[in-house]
Amino acid sequence: MDGMPEHEHNDHEREFDLRWAENAEHKEPSARARMLAARWKENPPEPQPFRADPDQAGPRRSSWVSTAVVLGSVAAIILLLGYVQFRAPY
Structure with missing residues (x-):
C-alpha cells in the first residue's frame, strides 16, 4: 500500500465514497417511497x-x-417507601 495502515486506508476510501454519494446529482428514492408512489398511482x-x-x-x-x-x-409511593423503611430492622 501507500504506507497508511489498512484501517486508515479503508476510512479514507469510505469518506471518499460518502462524499461522492452525497454530491450525486440524482438521488434514488427509498424503497418505501417507491412502494407508496406505485400504490398511490x-x-x-x-x-x-x-x-x-x-x-x-x-x-x-x-x-x-x-x-x-x-x-x-x-x-402512595412515598408512603410505601416510608413504611418499608420504618419496618426494616436496623
Whole structure:
C-alpha cells in the first residue's frame, strides 16, 4: 500500500465514497417511497385534515383528574417507601 495502515486506508476510501454519494446529482428514492408512489398511482389517498376531528378523538379526561392521579400515585409511593423503611430492622 501507500504506507497508511489498512484501517486508515479503508476510512479514507469510505469518506471518499460518502462524499461522492452525497454530491450525486440524482438521488434514488427509498424503497418505501417507491412502494407508496406505485400504490398511490393506482389508488390515491384521501385528503386528511391537519388535525384530527375532535369527534373522532377519544374522550378526554379533565386535566384535574390526571393531576390527581399522578399526585396520588406519588403520595402512595412515598408512603410505601416510608413504611418499608420504618419496618426494616436496623
